[in-house]
Every structure is written in C-alpha cells, then in structure tokens.
C-alpha cells in the first residue's frame with residue numbers, strides 16, 4: 357500500500373502537463389498592469405511547455421463593461437499572446453459554483469449572514485478592534501450559529517442573506533510562492549469567515565476562481581501581487597473542497613525606472629496595440645517591469661521572434 361502511494365505522481369508537477377491561465381475581469385481593456393500578468397503567465401506556460409488558458413471572469417456583472425471582453429481578446433492577439441483551448445466565461449459556469457457551495461453546505465460549513473458593512477464596523481468598534489487603513493475588515497462572526505447545520509435549499513435561497521464559510525479554529529495557511537518565497541496568513545485573525553455567495557445572489561471571486569482552477573486542471577497560477585492576500589483563502593477552500601493546490605507565482609510589484617511603485621495612473625492606462633510596432637513597445641515595457649534583460653531591441657523584429665527570445669530569458 358505504501359509503495360502504491362509513494363509512486364503516485366503529484367498532479368501539480370510539470371511532468372504531468374503544466375496548465376496555466378490568464379483570468380481577466382472584463383472591467384475595461386487591458387492596461388499595463390494586466391498585460392504584465394498576461395505576459396508573465398504566458399511566458400511561464402511557454403517556458404514549461406504548457407498550456408495557457410484564457411478565462412473571462414465576468415461574474416460581477418455590475419462591474420463588467422460591455423465590449424471589454426472582446427477588446428481584451430483583440431489586445432492579447434495583437435500582442436501575440438494566443439491561448440490554448442476554448443476560452444471560458446465564468447458567467448456560463450454558475451452551475452459548477454452552485455454545486456461546490458452545496459458540497460460545503462453538506463459538510464455543515466456554511467451559514468447565512470445579514471450584517472451590513474455598517475453593522476460589522478459597529479461590532480468591531482464594540483469589540484475594540486481597530487482595522488488599520490488599507491487592511492480588510494475581519495468579520496467577527498456575528499451571525500455564526502452555535503451549532504452549524506445543513507441548510508435547506510429554501511434557506512440558501514433566502515433573499516438578502518450572504519453565505520459565509522465557517523473557518524476551523526487556528527486556520528493558519530502556509531505556502532511557498534515561486535517568486536516571493538514563504539507566505540503565511542492566519543485566516544481567523546486576518547480575514548474571518550469569508551463570503552462565498554453575496555446577498556445579491558452572486559458567487560464571489562474566491563469561490564469561482566477556486567472551482568474553475570480545479571475544474572480546468574490548472575497547475576500553475578501566475579498573477580499580480582495585488583492578488584497575493586487572496587491566496588490563503590483560496591488554498592483553504594481547495595482543501596475543504598478536496599481539490600489539489602496549484603503552484604503560485606505572484607509577479608512582484610511593478611517599479612518604474614526610479615524604483616518607485618508605478619502609480620495607478622500609469623498602470624491603468626489602456627495599452628496601445630493599434631499596430632505591431634505599438635504592441636511590441638507595450639510588450640517591451642511589460643518585459644522590463646518583469647525584470648527581463650538583454651532582449652533584442654532592434655526595429656526589425658517580429659512579435660513572434662521577440663516572444664521567443666523573451667521565453668528563453670524567462671526564469672533564467
């Protein structure tokens with residue numbers, strides 16, 4: 357038996373087939389920051405001889421901009437960043453999220469919450485908990501029942517209730533980020549029981565991203581460091597849903613030529629891919645932010661040639 361276990365291959369190892377992805381939210385066209393995540397994840401997939409999938413994260417419909425999704429596809433193709441397999445839309449995968457939610461319900465891990473932001477803030481004041489600026493509010497567990505139970509479909513359909521995941525005590529999550537090294541977060545003290553379905557009925561990013569990455573067999577997640585603080589939550593969800601945890605690589609913060617963090621202004625400007633020359637200039641900027649050095653800088657190079665050189669330079 358022990359022998360059988362020890363020869364089981366780790367499904368996340370590149371030998372089994374690297375599968376990466378780029379998962380933009382269609383809240384606008386690609387900008388320098390999102391191109392960086394696209395290029396970084398594409399290069400990592402190509403370098404590892406893997407597949408690179410495109411998934412449109414269009415769950416938060418009020419925030420989606422009509423047309424942005426087509427624009428993103430065109431911009432990626434203009435930059436030579438073609439994806440493998442058919443692209444997917446989260447808006448068409450609600451059944452999968454519902455199924456996962458129901459699985460957690462059967463494990464008695466869900467409870468409804470009717471707190472408003474204000475109620476939560478007031479409770480924290482009463483408890484004497486100060487939330488530092490720029491830090492997330494830690495949900496104090498106000499609505500958590502003494503005894504967790506399996507909720508009926510009627511209860512889950514309650515209007516104006518959010519559904520939270522009950523965390524175990526001492527939920528300390530540790531992982532090795534391929535770029536940033538050892539990471540650790542205590543979900544109880546830094547996050548609290550988090551929401552999986554919002555009170556407007558929408559499934560949250562945390563649930564959807566975990567279900568999709570598992571369902572699509574993603575082995576490597578390469579994305580911007582702005583998403584780092586979500587990773588511990590996602591790893592915990594993977595554990596309770598019985599999924600494998602992929603490898604994570606968070607692309608370090610983008611610095612300008614003076615070593616300063618790029619301003620929102622610079623990062624949020626739509627990239628210009630009107631012709632090959634402009635697209636290549638955008639790619640070159642992104643590569644610089646990624647720390648890729650000694651790439652061909654001539655005028656007479658095609659995007660395909662440049663991407664090949666960048667793939668060689670990636671990770672070396």
Ligand code: GLU
Pocket residue numbers: 378379380381413565579583
């Ligand atoms: N859709 C998320 C975003 O655009 C990214 C999700 C992810 O890469 O995990 O910020």
Ligand code: ZN
Pocket residue numbers: 468469470471497498499500
């Ligand atoms: Zn509540």
